[in-house]
Amino acid sequence: xxxxxxPLSQAMIRGFVGRCPQCGRGKLFAGYLKPVGECAACGExxxxxxxxxxxxxxxxxLVGHILAPFLLGVLPNNPWPDWVLAAVIVPATLTLTxxxxxxxxxxxxxxxxxxxxxxxxx
Ligand SMILES: [Zn+2]
Numbered sequence: 001x002x003x004x005x006x007p008l009s010q011a012m013i014r015g016f017v018g019r020c021p022q023c024g025r026g027k028l029f030a031g032y033l034k035p036v037g038e039c040a041a042c043g044e045x046x047x048x049x050x051x052x053x054x055x056x057x058x059x060x061x062l063v064g065h066i067l068a069p070f071l072l073g074v075l076p077n078n079p080w081p082d083w084v085l086a087a088v089i090v091p092a093t094l095t096l097t098x099x100x101x102x103x104x105x106x107x108x109x110x111x112x113x114x115x116x117x118x119x120x121x122x
Contacts, residue, residue: 002044008114015110016103020044022113028106035109049112055105062104063096 003022004011011021020026026041037047067089078085112118 002116004114004116006114008111011110011114012107013110015106015108015113018102018106020046021110028109029102033102033105035105044113046109046113049109049118051105051108051112054108055101058104058107059097059100062100063093066096067093 006022010024014021014024015028018028020028020039020042022044023039023042026036026039026044028035028039028046030036035046035049038045071089074085
């Protein structure tokens with residue numbers, strides 16, 4: 001039984017930490033980005049919620065805003081060889097992206113679940 005009376009922020013935070021947006025106890029993901037079909041704790045159906053490109057968009061936005069000030073501050077007066085800069089920027093970008101992508105997907109699933117607009121699949 002869906003109970004969407006909680007605040008949107010709570011559903012978003014639960015999604016961010018990879019928990020069911022309804023109860024906050026069950027896991028949201030069965031894999032890196034694959035949501036579980038139903039919450040193991042409360043039975044809420046989550047597998048039919050499609051976040052589409054929203055999480056990728058939010059991840060690019062955040063990673064860009066986190067790394068852009070560093071790049072703008074370092075590149076004009078770069079004291080290091082280019083390969084050193086690349087050896088720092090590329091892993092930082094990949095790491096931030098891989099950390100943030102499932103969290104952003106959880107946030108979007110939380111928003112979609114809380115709004116009740118879960119699509120035509122259900
Ligand atoms: Zn649950």
